[in-house]
Amino acid sequence: MSENGQTPPQLSGRTEDRRSLRTKNALWTALLGLLQQENWDDITIGTICRDADVARSSFYAHFENKGELLAYGFEHAGPDRAALARHGAGGGYAILEWLTEHTFENAGFMQRAMESTSGQAILRRFQAAISERLVAEAAEQGKTMTPEEARFITGGTFSVLHANIATGRRAATASALRDLALRVV
DSSP: OOOTTTTTOOOOHHHHHEEEEEHHHHHHHHHHHHHHHOOGGGHHHHHHHHHHOOOOOHHHHHOOHHHHHHHHHHHSSSSSSSHHHHHHGSSOHHHHHHHHHHHHHHHHHHHHHHSSSHHHHHHHHHHHHHHHHHHHHHHEEEEEEEEHHHHHHHHHHHHHHHHHHHTTTTHHHHHHHHHHHHHHH
């Protein structure tokens, strides 16, 4: 697991698959690191490959562009079950609690992303991934949540996070979001 609570997808038993996943995960980890320091538009495939210690040709064997790598990361990586379990103890939706913590831990990146056009495009993809996980988590809890309800909750969550990120009010924000999400569904 990486320091930000995100775990790459599980490696399968086949050697070729293991190498492929290792390469994809190295590229994803490099992209995450670069996003902490630079705006999306300033990140090149070359810098991703350099930071991942992966040949450029290997990048293109797996992805057509950095947007595809981003989509891969949102779809296949993210908080692992153990990280979600730590956050789900309060009775709310663990993915939203993880998101709140992740946002405050990466406040600089999140603030820049929320204020730039390219960053907003990244966040829209991120919101879609969070919404999908929210629907899945509700189902695991025996609840029914429509994709529309999940998008509503996720959109509201991002709005509240954006409004509170500069204040550093992590606990109060997490509590308010948990209560609101539980009232919606």
